């Protein structure tokens with residue numbers, strides 16, 4: 163199996179070189195007269211394919227030390243898979259699609275992808291199609307059990323909405339797929355979920371096509387949180403998220419220059435983004451977002467996402483995600499519509515967001531004084547010790563309420579994750595049965611949902627294929643809810659610390675007044 167995969171990868175990289183995909187794009191530092199020997203792969207000069215089990219699986223590693231902002235991969239337009247390129251090469255497809263103008267660009271790309279898959283070896287894209295993952299863990303693939311394992315109403319709702327949207331889009335596209343006479347296996351909802359997850363997790367933004375493009379080799383970069391290198395958060399926040407591997411293309415020269423290491427300023431450092439489609443060279447160009455040492459994984463910032471969004475669009479999440487948030491609902495009398503709902507949250511580090519603090523500071527001010535302190539509130543200033551203590555008490559109380567609503571504790575989830583990992587490593591379960599007691603109900607529900615024998619008598623039985631697939635998504639759901647709870651617990655500690663500090667200040671200033 164592994165040998166087969168390696169062969170298929172080799173064939174793919176040879177195919178890619180014929181299309182002009184290269185990790186040795188004309189390098190200004192290379193002498194003009196230098197003769198480059200013919201390559202057997204499009205990679206090897208700057209990048210190579212490698213496995214990163216704890217950071218995305220298959221990905222791209224640095225083949226040498228890379229400088230920040232250096233051009234490391236170039237994929238010409240002719241190698242990008244788009245609705246346009248697929249329709250241009252298939253007249254029947256193109257004519258049929260014109261009869262379904264109500265379908266969205268993403269639905270059309272999804273149909274085109276399935277039609278291309280249906281051609282098998284006859285497809286011009288065959289070497290690339292063989293490299294696409296066969297399954298995804300995006301929220302649309304979650305079963306009812308896995309969805310419920312998220313535990314938090316908002317997250318469950320997000321998963322259910324994603325699944326019903328996918329189903330609706332599939333139903334709308336069926337007549338077109340039937341007209342194209344796709345084989346029955348490509349007409350199923352399962353196949354639709356595969357193609358839409360391929361698009362959701364792998365397309366790159368291109369101008370004038372909302373569906374984006376599939377970019378051979380370029381879609382092998384795994385994700386790093388934007389802002390983790392030297393960029394400031396305001397710039398990152400302003401990034402848009404219209405396509406799956408969305409790139410921060412809105413930066414200005416000034417922003418980028420301010421963030422450069424002085425010693426690194428060379429002609430490459432004028433490059434402002436990780437990647438983007440460049441009209442002047444008719445190619446997708448990828449740049450090193452930071453300095454990389456040989457062998458290190460080279461990552462791409464697809465955009466800023468919370469863990470739930472990462473799970474929804476890409477099927478993974480990060481333990482340390484600067485953009486993760488727990489949204490907090492304010493009663494109408496607190497918010498009075500001054501702040502957008504999505505600005506009211508607890509940050510990944512447990513601190514209340516700027517908008518949440520501001521809204522609460524105003525609410526904790528007597529109504530007849532609110533007008534006079536408005537300018538202070540909007541500038542982010544604390545109003546008074548009492549006011550700040552009330553705010554922190556409100557936040558702490560509401561975090562505790564949210565923590566009480568979820569059916570398991572952080573300790574339970576940690577134990578359950580250990581159990582799940584043990585189950586993945588030793589599917590016979592013999593050694594892990596002792597853990598069953600703590601999370602018995604949920605574990606039983608898993609066995610029921612995956613039609614596996616109940617936990618009581620699983621001693622030696624290996625897990626079914628269905629169960630093994632489900633475990634990965636169950637684990638993601640537990641990891642997600644654990645991060646959610648951790649943020650709330652951190653917030654409770656943070657508020658308590660601030661309350662204690664402010665109270666002690668209050669006491670000492672009262673003592674000063676008395677003495």
Ligand SMILES: C[S@@+](CC[C@H](N)C(=O)[O-])C[C@H]1O[C@@H](n2cnc3c(N)ncnc32)[C@H](O)[C@@H]1O
Pocket residue numbers: 216217218219220221295363364381382383384385386407475476477478479
């Ligand atoms: C554009 S592809 C990257 C290449 C992919 N690993 C592959 O083998 O084709 C995006 C997918 O890679 C995985 N991925 C990317 N970055 C990751 C990360 N930091 N942690 C875990 N999985 C990641 C997710 O499955 C995601 O949907």
